[in-house]
Structure formats: C-alpha cells, structure tokens
Amino acid sequence: MRCFIVAFPMKKATREHTKAHNRNLILNEVYSRGEVSRADLARATSLTRSTVSEIVTALIEDALIVEVGHGVSAGGKPPILLNVDNEARHVIGIDLASGEFRGALINLRGEIRHRVNIPVGRLSGERALFMVYELIDELLKLADRPILGIGIGTPGLMDVKQGVVITAVNLDWQNLPLAELLQDRYNLPVCIANDSQVSALAEYSFGEHDQISNLVLVKVGRGVGSGIVHNKELYYGDGFGAGEIGHVKVDEDGDLCGCGNYGCLETKISSRVIRNRVIQIVKDHKDSKLYSIWESAGEITTADILQACLNREAYVVEIIDDVSKDLAKALSFLVSILNIQRIVIAGSVSEFGDALIMPLREYLQPCALSILTENTEIVTSSLGEKIVMLGAAALILQNELGIK
Numbered sequence: 057m058r059c060f061i062v063a064f065p066m067k068k069a070t071r072e073h074t075k076a077h078n079r080n081l082i083l084n085e086v087y088s089r090g091e092v093s094r095a096d097l098a099r100a101t102s103l104t105r106s107t108v109s110e111i112v113t114a115l116i117e118d119a120l121i122v123e124v125g126h127g128v129s130a131g132g133k134p135p136i137l138l139n140v141d142n143e144a145r146h147v148i149g150i151d152l153a154s155g156e157f158r159g160a161l162i163n164l165r166g167e168i169r170h171r172v173n174i175p176v177g178r179l180s181g182e183r184a185l186f187m188v189y190e191l192i193d194e195l196l197k198l199a200d201r202p203i204l205g206i207g208i209g210t211p212g213l214m215d216v217k218q219g220v221v222i223t224a225v226n227l228d229w230q231n232l233p234l235a236e237l238l239q240d241r242y243n244l245p246v247c248i249a250n251d252s253q254v255s256a257l258a259e260y261s262f263g264e265h266d267q268i269s270n271l272v273l274v275k276v277g278r279g280v281g282s283g284i285v286h287n288k289e290l291y292y293g294d295g296f297g298a299g300e301i302g303h304v305k306v307d308e309d310g311d312l313c314g315c316g317n318y319g320c321l322e323t324k325i326s327s328r329v330i331r332n333r334v335i336q337i338v339k340d341h342k343d344s345k346l347y348s349i350w351e352s353a354g355e356i357t358t359a360d361i362l363q364a365c366l367n368r369e370a371y372v373v374e375i376i377d378d379v380s381k382d383l384a385k386a387l388s389f390l391v392s393i394l395n396i397q398r399i400v401i402a403g404s405v406s407e408f409g410d411a412l413i414m415p416l417r418e419y420l421q422p423c424a425l426s427i428l429t430e431n432t433e434i435v436t437s438s439l440g441e442k443i444v445m446l447g448a449a450a451l452i453l454q455n456e457l458g459i460k
C-alpha cells in the first residue's frame with residue numbers, strides 16, 4: 057500500500073492496468089471539468105459509452121462521484137450531470153516544519169476541514185517520530201470521512217520510492233523508513249517527499265494557475281529549496297534531490313552554511329539571515345520604528361520587518377533588494393536549464409511581495425538569455441503557510457486516485 061511513485065511499465069498493459077487507467081481517466085475528467093454528462097465523458101476520453109457507464113457506476117458505488125442534476129437537452133432526454141463529491145474522502149496532509157509540526161484533514165479540492173498544530177521546539181530522533189504519531193492520532197480522532205492516505209512533507213532528502221527519509225537534519229533522522237512505519241501503524245497509504253517539492257505540487261494542484269502542466273516553486277523561509285512540476289508530476293531527479301538550490305554557492309566570500317560549505321544561497325536569503333541583518337543595522341537607525349520595537353521587545357519578527365518594508369524604510373528595502381539579487385542568480389540556472397516559464401515564490405520571505413519580486417525580475421534579465429527570461433513569469437504563492445500540508449495531500453490524490 058506504500059506509495060510507489062512510478063509510471064506504468066512500458067510492457068503490454070494488462071487488463072487490470074487498462075481498467076485502472078480508464079478509471080483514473082474518467083475521474084480526472086470529472087474532477088477537472090465538473091458537471092459533465094456520461095456522453096461528454098465518452099467524447100472527451102474516446103472511450104465507448106458502455107465503458108464510461110460501467111466506470112461511472114463503479115465510481116458512484118464508491119461514492120467518489122455523484123449525480124448532481126440535469127443538463128440542457130439536445131433534443132432528447134436531458135443528460136444527467138456528474139461531479140466529484142469533494143468530501144467523499146479526506147486526506148491527512150502533514151508538514152514537519154522546524155519548530156512546529158502541522159497537520160490537517162483536507163478534502164479532495166484542497167480545502168482544510170480540521171487542523172492540528174503541535175509546537176515541537178528542538179525535537180529529534182525517536183521523540184520526533186513519536187510526535188508525528190501523536191499528530192496523526194489527533195487528526196484521526198477528528199476524522200469524519202474515510203481517509204485516503206497520509207502525505208508528509210519535510211525538510212531534507214527523501215527516497216520517495218521507498219518512503220525513506222535519507223536525511224532530515226532538523227529532526228536528526230537518517231535512513232528512517234517513515235512510510236513503512238506509518239503504514240504498519242495506521243494501515244493507510246503513505247507518501248513522503250521534501251517540503252519544497254510538495255509545495256510545488258500544492259501550487260500546481262491548488263494554486264491560481266490555469267492550463268499549465270509545468271512550474272517551478274522556490275520556497276524561501278527558514279530554509280531555501282525548490283520543487284519542479286513537469287508534465288503535471290513532480291520531478292525528483294535520480295537521487296531525489298532535484299531543486300535543492302539552497303546550497304548553490306552565490307557568494308565566494310560568504311558565511312559558513314549548515315551544510316559545511318560557504319556562501320550558500322541559504323546563508324544569504326533565509327528569513328533568519330534577513331532578520332539578523334536587520335537587527336545589525338537597526339541600531340544605526342534610532343529614529344526608525346523598528347528600533348523602538350527592538351528596544352522595547354528585545355527582538356524583531358519577520359512581521360515587523362515586513363511592515364517596515366511596506367512603510368518603505370530605506371535600509372529594509374535595501375536588504376530585500378539584496379535578497380532579490382542573490383535569488384536571481386540561483387533562478388537564472390533554473391530558467392536556463394529547465395526553461396519552465398512559471399516560477400512561484402513561496403515561504404515566509406515571499407510575503408515581501410512586490411518589494412522582492414519587482415527587483416527580482418530586473419536582476420534576472422541580465423543573468424540568462426533574454427529570450428528565456430523575458431518569457432518567464434515570476435509570481436508569489438497565495439497558499440500561505442498551509443502549502444506543505446496541501447502539497448502532501450496532493451501527493452496522495454495523485455498516487456491513490458490519479459488526480460492530476
């Protein structure tokens with residue numbers, strides 16, 4: 057039952073494969089179009105009407121799709137319209153973020169029905185694993201629909217085929233067979249992937265994008281990483297590390313990074329680095345609002361910095377401009393290698409919005425062939441801090457129902 061993220065083998069399809077393929081084809085069509093008749097489905101999929109009817113009957117028996125009324129008659133009897141029952145199944149989406157484990161019960165359209173957050177501080181090893189169990193136990197207590205599966209997004213490198221956490225530094229996990237452990241405990245399908253990778257899938261599945269099959273998402277928060285959706289599916293790379301741009305060197309004389317190298321992108325643009333830079337500079341700006349916050353509270357949050365940026369506090373705008381410059385260097389490689397024309401910036405640093413994105417677009421232009429950069433669109437995500445949970449749920453929807 058573990059999620060094996062592989063395509064059908066290229067051998068002659070067996071009857072079972074064909075059946076599963078056709079079922080996914082129909083379900084996908086109903087999911088993406090909504091309110092369709094059996095005749096529409098036959099036309100759109102080129103399957104025979106009797107095959108469509110047979111599959112629709114099975115999907116209705118399975119409660120995944122429902123009859124929702126009648127369409128307009130083309131002369132004869134008005135056709136019965138079908139749609140997906142969005143609440144037919146719920147998915148558990150988990151985000152093992154630094155400092156807080158977040159979980160949600162999510163319906164088939166990416167709408168959160170219940171949430172549980174557990175502050176975890178500095179948690180590692182077995183204790184972190186038990187906290188994951190506690191989070192899932194809490195969510196299952198709230199469940200009022202059949203659960204389709206458990207999707208997990210976590211910082212680190214995952215073997216998504218085997219469901220093994222190869223390394224997650226923040227949780228001190230190495231070669232942990234997380235999917236198998238969870239599957240044995242809960243008897244549900246389990247998928248795991250890197251948090252930036254699942255964020256890209258969340259953006260593709262539930263973001264504000266019409267008619268696209270490819271996108272790159274760059275997540276900039278405590279860590280920096282990216283995910284690549286190619287042809288409606290995540291591209292993981294041969295060693296599952298595709299998109300790991302946080303440790304690309306952008307500064308020859310840069311600071312030591314947690315990975316052991318110097319000058320990584322993460323040491324220049326993470327939320328922690330931005331905050332530290334602001335704290336260093338704020339002491340020279342005693343007339344600024346941030347200085348008074350610093351003086352009274354003893355610390356400055358990302359929200360304070362964001363407000364200062366909105367107020368066009370010059371030294372804050374300059375720091376964000378530097379962030380854009382370094383991010384542009386890393387993006388230039390993604391744009392040149394992948395030529396994917398939609399880039400989405402997510403994570404807490406994306407909240408700087410135009411102050412980040414407008415200079416980013418300008419800095420990107422001279423960093424790569426203009427014909428590539430001119431046609432690349434950079435936008436911010438609208439999914440906020442729930443993005444990893446949604447992406448983890450989308451992974452289950454793709455793997456269990458074939459919804460893309």
Ligand SMILES: [Zn+2]
Pocket residue numbers: 302303304313314315316317320322
């Ligand atoms: Zn590094």
